[in-house]
Amino acid sequence: MVHVVSTVIATHGLTKKFRDHTAVDSVDLSVPQGAVYGFLGPNGSGKSTTMKMLLGLSQPTSGDIEIFGQRLTRSTRADLLPSIGSMIESPPGYGHLTGWENMLIVRDMLGLVDAQIETALATVRLSDQRDKLVRNYSLGMKQRLGIAMALARDPSLLVLDEPTNGLDPAGIEEVRDLLVDLASRGITVMVSSHLLDEIDKMASVLGILSAGKLIFQGTRTDLFAHSLPDLIVETPSIDAALRAVPYAAVTGGGIRLSGHDNEATAALVALLVDAGVQIHQVRRVQQSLEDVFMDLTGRGGLL
Ligand SMILES: Nc1ncnc2c1ncn2[C@@H]1O[C@H](COP(=O)(O)OP(=O)(O)OP(=O)(O)O)[C@@H](O)[C@H]1O
Ligand SMILES: [Mg+2]
Structure with missing residues (x-):
């Protein structure tokens, strides 16, 4: 009987402390099988530290990790790793060797055959560049070679740390298409x-880290469902409105405010009326996903 594991990565209270700094703070990840899981967070929020723990490259301070339904420990690591391809932080590869020579190292290290490294190079569309020195590769080609190295072992799980970092929009789209295809x-x-934009179009599930805490995990639709649409107050008396609510942003024909639920809206309208502000219209507009993300990570709130 085939054992079906629907959650490929599950962590419980995963925590990493560096001295008194908590880089990853009680994170419960749930990565479904076949997903492109977008792991988002500003610089220093703990993404690389989390991924290193998932690969057994760094020991958690507390909490545990299950991969393919099996607890990751020092003794299970060797069983699990052959099914996991990874690229952490910067793309690997020796500059003084060609792409092909780099792949040969991977082949020998992992005990693979030529066909596997050839397929991996073809998947990332580097076959015709394989005899070029890696130091002459563009950044996008280096990233793709890194992905080819991760893919060569035919993994069931790929863990890629910022594979689109530094790429131009065309390069980002190429990596995105590749990852969606693999999924x-x-x-x-x-x-x-x-960067949310880089990941939004490819991810079926998002996990958002802020200062080491997982502040959101779910689909894009779930994320929007949690966000409060902005409020626009159309008024000809913008100066008076700004005196009453100096934290508002000015928008064409009125002011714009975020984070106002129904009660806060009622209080705001009362305040504006009291201040003699003429109100022509009050309406809600959906925030962009980027705004939702910035709000979440900026205020460090929990959903
Ligand atoms: N080996 C270490 N020793 C001490 N502190 C560390 C170490 N590695 C990471 N940190 C700290 O842990 C926090 C999280 O770092 P991490 O590299 O995981 O963030 P990140 O989300 O990957 O950031 P970036 O987007 O810049 O790659 C940072 O404050 C960082 O300085
Ligand atoms: Mg990082």
Whole structure:
């Protein structure tokens, strides 16, 4: 009987402390099989530290990690790692060797055959650049070579730390298409980024870190469901409105405010009326996903 594992990565209270600094703070990840899991967070929020723990490269201070339903420990690590391809922080590869020579090192280290490294290079569309020295590769080509190295072992899980970092929009789109394609073949892909835009279009599930805490995990739709649409107050008396609510932003024909629920809206309207502000219209507009993300990570709030 085939054992079906629907959650590929699950962590419980995963925590990493460096002296008195908590870099990863009681994180409960749940990465479903076949997902592109977008792991988002600003610089220093703990993405790389979390991914290193998932790969057994760094020991958690507390909490535990299950991969393919099996607890990751020093003794299970060797069983689990052959199924996990990874690229952490910067792309690997020796500059003084060609792409192919780098792949040969991977082949020999992992005991693979030529066909596997050839397929990996073809998947990232580097076959025709394989005899070029890696130091002459563009950043996008280096990132793709790193992904090819991670792919060569035919992993069931790919853990990629900022594979789109430093790429131009075309390069980002290429990596995005590649990862979506891999996920459609059943490979679970966990991919980190500090830029929501880079990840939003490819991720089926998002996990958002802020200062080491997982402040959101779910689909894009779930994320919007949690966000409060902005409020726009149309008024000809913008100066008076700003005197009453100096924290408002000015927008064409009125002011714009975020984070106002129904009660806060009623109080705001009363305040504006009291201040003699003429109100023509009050309406809500959906925030952009980027705004939702900035709000969340900026105020460090919990959903
Ligand atoms: N080996 C270490 N020793 C001490 N502190 C560390 C170490 N590694 C990471 N940190 C700290 O842990 C926090 C999280 O770092 P981490 O590299 O995981 O963030 P990140 O989300 O990957 O950031 P970036 O987007 O810049 O890659 C930071 O405050 C960092 O300074
Ligand atoms: Mg990092």
